Amino acid sequence: MNHRQVIVVGAGPVGMAAALSLRALGRPVTVLEAGAEDRLRPGSRAIFVHRATLEVLDRSSPGLAADLAAHGLIWQTKRTFYAGTQVFARTYPPPPAGTLPHFTSLPQVETERYLLQACKAAGVEFVWNAEVTGAESTMDGVALATSTGDRWTAEYVIAADGSRSPVRAALGIPMEGSRSDGWYVVVDVEEDAGDPLPVERVFHYAHPSVDGRNVLLVPYAGGWRVDLQLHDGDDPDALSSGEGLREWLRAVMPPAYADRVAWASTYRFLQVVAADFADPARRVLLAGEAAHLFAPFGARGMNSGVPDADAAATAVHIALSTPVAARARAAVDDFALSRRRAAMFNRDAAGTALTHLRPGPAERAAQEGAAQGADRDESLGHWLDTAPYGPRELPPGNTIYKY
Ligand SMILES: Cc1cc2nc3c(=O)[nH]c(=O)nc-3n(C[C@H](O)[C@H](O)[C@H](O)COP(=O)(O)OP(=O)(O)OC[C@H]3O[C@@H](n4cnc5c(N)ncnc54)[C@H](O)[C@@H]3O)c2cc1C
Numbered sequence: 264m265n266h267r268q269v270i271v272v273g274a275g276p277v278g279m280a281a282a283l284s285l286r287a288l289g290r291p292v293t294v295l296e297a298g299a300e301d302r303l304r305p306g307s308r309a310i311f312v313h314r315a316t317l318e319v320l321d322r323s324s325p326g327l328a329a330d331l332a333a334h335g336l337i338w339q340t341k342r343t344f345y346a347g348t349q350v351f352a353r354t355y356p357p358p359p360a361g362t363l364p365h366f367t368s369l370p371q372v373e374t375e376r377y378l379l380q381a382c383k384a385a386g387v388e389f390v391w392n393a394e395v396t397g398a399e400s401t402m403d404g405v406a407l408a409t410s411t412g413d414r415w416t417a418e419y420v421i422a423a424d425g426s427r428s429p430v431r432a433a434l435g436i437p438m439e440g441s442r443s444d445g446w447y448v449v450v451d452v453e454e455d456a457g458d459p460l461p462v463e464r465v466f467h468y469a470h471p472s473v474d475g476r477n478v479l480l481v482p483y484a485g486g487w488r489v490d491l492q493l494h495d496g497d498d499p500d501a502l503s504s505g506e507g508l509r510e511w512l513r514a515v516m517p518p519a520y521a522d523r524v525a526w527a528s529t530y531r532f533l534q535v536v537a538a539d540f541a542d543p544a545r546r547v548l549l550a551g552e553a554a555h556l557f558a559p560f561g562a563r564g565m566n567s568g569v570p571d572a573d574a575a576a577t578a579v580h581i582a583l584s585t586p587v588a589a590r591a592r593a594a595v596d597d598f599a600l601s602r603r604r605a606a607m608f609n610r611d612a613a614g615t616a617l618t619h620l621r622p623g624p625a626e627r628a629a630q631e632g633a634a635q636g637a638d639r640d641e642s643l644g645h646w647l648d649t650a651p652y653g654p655r656e657l658p659p660g661n662t663i664y665k666y
Contacts, residue, residue: 277551277568278423279378283323284576286385297394308371311562335367345634351644428553440535472514499529532558540599560616605658616653
């Protein structure tokens with residue numbers, strides 16, 4: 264039996280952000296992670312890190328934001344095309360020296376590498392190869408079982424164990440929402456240093472070289488994220504592997520890039536939020552993908568998981584600081600309510616983007632009309648450029664979370 268004051272389950276970006284926030288509040292913290300320390304995490308994941316996320320991380324670990332910003336890539340130009348014709352372009356000045364950029368773009372594995380270094384420097388205890396297989400929660404605390412047969416107890420647990428969240432499942436908290444219609448192929452392509460592309464974010468409505476499918480190209484440090492939106496009836500497997508994948512990549516990028524694929528995955532995106540962000544005993548707090556899953560347009564996944572983590576750590580700190588049980592419970596209630604509200608906001612925002620990308624007849628007519636008028640009225644091109652990512656706003660209270 265191992266007892267700790269606070270245990271975080273999962274050493275993904277959200278679990279590590281929670282651990283950093285707890286250390287910044289002076290709490291000892293132990294992270295139980297199913298994988299090995301040198302595990303390879305397959306698949307395309309977060310590249311776009313918002314400034315609000317950098318600010319939260321920097322409060323816990325001063326200097327971390329500057330490291331992530333310096334490693335990441337900050338593209339200054341964005342373009343949007345409609346059926347092959349440019350309808351919008353804008354170039355921004357570089358961020359002033361000494362300030363944080365609006366965003367930085369780097370592979371999630373690199374973000375995790377910096378988070379791990381920061382956690383180790385802050386004295387976070389990691390237990391690798393510790394897959395949590397069971398969780399029980401009472402008014403007095405939480406008991407966790409692992410696949411190695413160990414038992415751990417804690418006064419509070421932050422569950423950041425990802426979308427399948429065995430902790431959430433053990434506590435019987437359901438996810439609510441739906442799966443979007445339509446398939447997307449998401450590909451990571453390594454940069455070709457011999458034939459570099461302009462560092463620009465480019466969105467194509469109805470790309471003429473791929474039978475009118477939508478295509479998004481986003482640069483990140485070391486490569487390109489390329490999203491292809493499939494037509495109804497397309498075979499996702501055929502377009503995400505072998506010659507089927509190479510053929511459409513050659514049509515949207517210089518041909519050599521088709522042989523530089525690092526990952527290719529197919530998605531139908533879930534738009535789901537946990538029914539409650541804490542268990543009935545108010546001892547287990549859910550954060551990140553354990554609590555919500557959104558379509559990635561607008562980059563609201565990790566960017567809302569980090570504030571979840573910070574808010575969970577703050578709530579746990581308050582709960583541990585008071586001798587009054589009702590006050591402790593209220594801190595967790597506040598966390599659960601406010602972060603669930605933020606998740607609903609983010610789910611709706613990602614849903615708005617999905618609706619724009621899969622328009623009905625009226626929306627499609629509006630998009631075509633905007634494309635036709637964009638050379639006369641810049642606001643129409645601006646709308647076409649921004650709408651695929653949903654509304655710009657972050658949920659209320661996302662940046663700084665205080666009681
Ligand atoms: C294609 C794509 C693009 C995306 N782009 C962006 C983007 O640009 N910006 C953005 O903000 N978000 C983006 N996201 C979302 C982002 O990747 C996720 O929000 C993020 O990974 C969630 O982090 P997490 O720590 O909650 O979960 P995870 O990253 O899944 O980490 C969970 C951790 O828990 C561990 N674990 C699981 N089960 C157990 C167990 N039983 N016991 C112990 N440990 C366990 C896992 O091994 C893992 O280390 C994207 C996602 C996709 C799929």
